[in-house]
Amino acid sequence: xxxxxxxxxxxxxxxxGTPILxxxxxxxxxxxxxxxxxxxxxxxxxxxxxxxxxxxxxxxxILAFLIxxxxxxxxxxxxxxxxxxxxxxxxxxGLALTILGVGxxxxxxxxxxGQAAPGFSPMPLPVLSKIPxxxxxxxxxxxxxxxxxxxxxxxxxxxxxxxWGMGMRAVGEYPRAASAAGLRAxxxxxxxxxxxxxxxxxxxAYLSLAYTHLWTNGxxxxxxxxxxxxxxxxxxxxxRAVIGAYLFGGVMALQLRLQASGTHIPSSLLLMLPYALTxxxxxxxxxxxxxxxxxxxxxxNIEPSE
Amino acid sequence: MFRFKIKKRxxxxxxxxxxxxxxxxSLSLAVSAIMLALQNKxxxxxxxxxxxxxxxxxxxxxxxxIKAVPIFLCSLGVAxxxxxxxxxxxxxxxxxxxxxxxTWVALRFPDLPWFVVLPGMLAMAFIxxxxxxxxxxxxxxxxxxxxxxxxxxxxxxxILLLDxxxxxxxxxxxxxxxxxxxxxSTSAIVGKIGHTQLNWGIILCIFxxxxxxxxxxxxxxxxxxxxxGENINAARYAGLPYxxxxxxVLFLSGALAGWAxxxxxxxxxxxxxxxxxxxxxxTAIVVAWLARLNPISIGIASxxxxxxxxxxxxxxxxxxxxxxxxxxxxGLILLTVLAGSFFIDYRVSLGKKS
Numbered sequence: 246x247x248x249x250x251x252x253x254x255x256x257x258x259x260x261x262g263t264p265i266l267x268x269x270x271x272x273x274x275x276x277x278x279x280x281x282x283x284x285x286x287x288x289x290x291x292x293x294x295x296x297x298x299x300x301x302x303x304x305x306x307i308l309a310f311l312i313x314x315x316x317x318x319x320x321x322x323x324x325x326x327x328x329x330x331x332x333x334x335x336x337x338x339g340l341a342l343t344i345l346g347v348g349x350x351x352x353x354x355x356x357x358x359g360q361a362a363p364g365f366s367p368m369p370l371p372v373l374s375k376i377p378x379x380x381x382x383x384x385x386x387x388x389x390x391x392x393x394x395x396x397x398x399x400x401x402x403x404x405x406x407x408x409w410g411m412g413m414r415a416v417g418e419y420p421r422a423a424s425a426a427g428l429r430a431x432x433x434x435x436x437x438x439x440x441x442x443x444x445x446x447x448x449x450a451y452l453s454l455a456y457t458h459l460w461t462n463g464x465x466x467x468x469x470x471x472x473x474x475x476x477x478x479x480x481x482x483x484x485r486a487v488i489g490a491y492l493f494g495g496v497m498a499l500q501l502r503l504q505a506s507g508t509h510i511p512s513s514l515l516l517m518l519p520y521a522l523t524x525x526x527x528x529x530x531x532x533x534x535x536x537x538x539x540x541x542x543x544x545x546n547i548e549p550s551e
Numbered sequence: 552m553f554r555f556k557i558k559k560r561x562x563x564x565x566x567x568x569x570x571x572x573x574x575x576x577s578l579s580l581a582v583s584a585i586m587l588a589l590q591n592k593x594x595x596x597x598x599x600x601x602x603x604x605x606x607x608x609x610x611x612x613x614x615x616x617i618k619a620v621p622i623f624l625c626s627l628g629v630a631x632x633x634x635x636x637x638x639x640x641x642x643x644x645x646x647x648x649x650x651x652x653x654t655w656v657a658l659r660f661p662d663l664p665w666f667v668v669l670p671g672m673l674a675m676a677f678i679x680x681x682x683x684x685x686x687x688x689x690x691x692x693x694x695x696x697x698x699x700x701x702x703x704x705x706x707x708x709x710i711l712l713l714d715x716x717x718x719x720x721x722x723x724x725x726x727x728x729x730x731x732x733x734x735x736s737t738s739a740i741v742g743k744i745g746h747t748q749l750n751w752g753i754i755l756c757i758f759x760x761x762x763x764x765x766x767x768x769x770x771x772x773x774x775x776x777x778x779x780g781e782n783i784n785a786a787r788y789a790g791l792p793y794x795x796x797x798x799x800v801l802f803l804s805g806a807l808a809g810w811a812x813x814x815x816x817x818x819x820x821x822x823x824x825x826x827x828x829x830x831x832x833x834t835a836i837v838v839a840w841l842a843r844l845n846p847i848s849i850g851i852a853s854x855x856x857x858x859x860x861x862x863x864x865x866x867x868x869x870x871x872x873x874x875x876x877x878x879x880x881x882g883l884i885l886l887t888v889l890a891g892s893f894f895i896d897y898r899v900s901l902g903k904k905s
Binding site for chain 2: 283287323326327330331332333334336337338340341342343344345346347348349350351352353355356462467470473474477511513514516517520521523524527528531532533534536548549
């Protein structure tokens with residue numbers, strides 16, 4: 246394998262890993278507060294569509310990206326409403342949210358199938374992109390790839406050093422103790438759901454604004470579920486999420502390349518790669534683990550007090 | 552200032568679940584109407600058409616029953632797993648595997664008489680679907696892999712495997728390039744009942760439904776299952792074989808979905824093709840939860856959501872409403888029922904803020 250093949254592949258890995266990275270980080274943020282949101286796939290789809298349509302009508306990709314995030318937060322808000330206000334089962338609510346979100350995006354997106362919208366194009370960073378190997382792999386992309394570099398350290402610092410971050414972790418581990426200590430547990434969880442949904446929405450927006458630049462139904466193709474698996478792979482740590490997301494980006498890029506190179510392997514078998522890898526990665530990262538990294542109260546609702 | 556006071560009810564309200572369901576349904580319909588208006592479709596006409604198309608004629612009701620068969624079997628399986636608090640999201644893939652297993656028998660032994668081929672297909676679909684459910688169980692128990700994600704990934708894998716087979720080794724040589732197997736021989740087709748459009752699969756549904764009901768109500772194993780689902784730790788202390796229960800439940804769950812795939816391939820389509828996978832496995836999750844895992848309610852809910860699909864076909868034909876509209880309604884109904892159940896379990900009253 247030579248560098249001429251490897252460097253474009255690694256660069257493509259970073260690019261196609263970016264939407265998964267946004268989604269994984271968003272889900273980590275939500276799960277840290279103790280809420281399990283299985284609606285990632287639906288939220289990504291809605292974020293992708295909202296961003297695509299806004300880019301088409303307003304012409305500004307940056308605005309569109311932010312709107313994609315808002316749409317994600319809105320959809321995640323439904324999950325918050327059902328689980329935090331109405332004590333609904335988090336697993337079922339998340340699944341319902343995926344069914345709803347995928348349905349919404351495919352329904353409202355039908356008139357736009359095959360159409361293009363203005364999006365982001367590569368913007369090599371001066372100086373940095375000239376570094377051999379690292380430059381073309383990491384610093385010759387669209388701006389959204391760079392902003393994705395900033396979020397993991399931000400989330401890490403938030404949970405480690407800020408009062409709000411520590412409060413949110415406390416609510417994710419022992420909500421009753423956190424309440425007794427005077428924290429508004431439900432408020433923290435709302436923040437976890439909404440901010441997480443916003444980031445997942447970014448992941449969807451990235452797909453339509455920077456990855457495909459055009460709308461097709463079923464755009465996210467299981468990336469939301471891969472993101473949920475990556476949260477477990479990452480042990481809820483934003484840094485490990487980066488590794489996982491780029492690993493999957495790499496597999497997706499490799500699979501596209503293999504298809505284009507005209508191998509004799511049927512495309513349906515190549516398409517299995519990311520999903521099979523998800524299972525393998527999940528098994529390897531769960532095996533012989535005690536599960537101590539899981540927020541203890543993940544998926545458990547806070548009972549309303551009298 | 553007034554504020555809401557929330558109190559857990561000692562006894563959950565029984566009659567109110569109908570009320571909650573009606574309220575949830577109206578709310579979902581209202582939001583759906585807005586969605587229709589957003590795409591310049593006449594909302595009221597569309598909703599009337601939806602109901603009329605689904606339940607307005609004998610033919611339509613037959614169509615609902617036909618579509619209810621796979622939904623019911625998948626949902627019954629999903630509910631068995633949910634009883635043990637095992638989240639089987641993989642009915643879609645287990646259904647596909649069942650169809651693949653049954654098709655293998657049909658293509659391999661086209662000349663055998665029906666009373667050999669059909670039981671063979673039934674058994675193969677049961678095993679194939681069951682194994683597709685059993686693998687996630689083993690990964691969960693011995694490698695701690697989360698079954699939600701594994702079963703979901705197995706859906707993608709199963710559908711791609713089906714694609715591979717019908718585009719590749721099983722493709723009909725005279726299909727003009729269409730991805731499908733050749734048509735099954737008549738001995739591999741589950742026939743219709745009398746002069747109706749219904750096939751004998753309905754009998755399989757009734758049999759499975761009754762069997763599952765008896766299993767939970769009258770057998771020791773069924774009781775153990777329910778007890779373990781209520782409280783896993785207590786069940787473990789009581790020495791119940793949790794590992795074996797999980798494997799049994801996921802195998803059974805997958806096998807039932809596999810039967811749905813068998814019936815769909817054999818009776819409805821008469822061959823294997825990618826179009827066989829239409830989301831029944833996901834609808835089944837909605838149904839199981841709406842029915843609160845009760846086999847009889849699952850029957851009713853399957854029929855209603857099959858009606859949604861049938862009505863939707865009319866919307867697609869007459870008003871060009873995209874098929875994804877069904878997902879919106881299913882998602883909305885489940886979310887609103889889930890939120891509405893709050894009022895069954897809790898009492899909300901207005902009180903003065905102190």
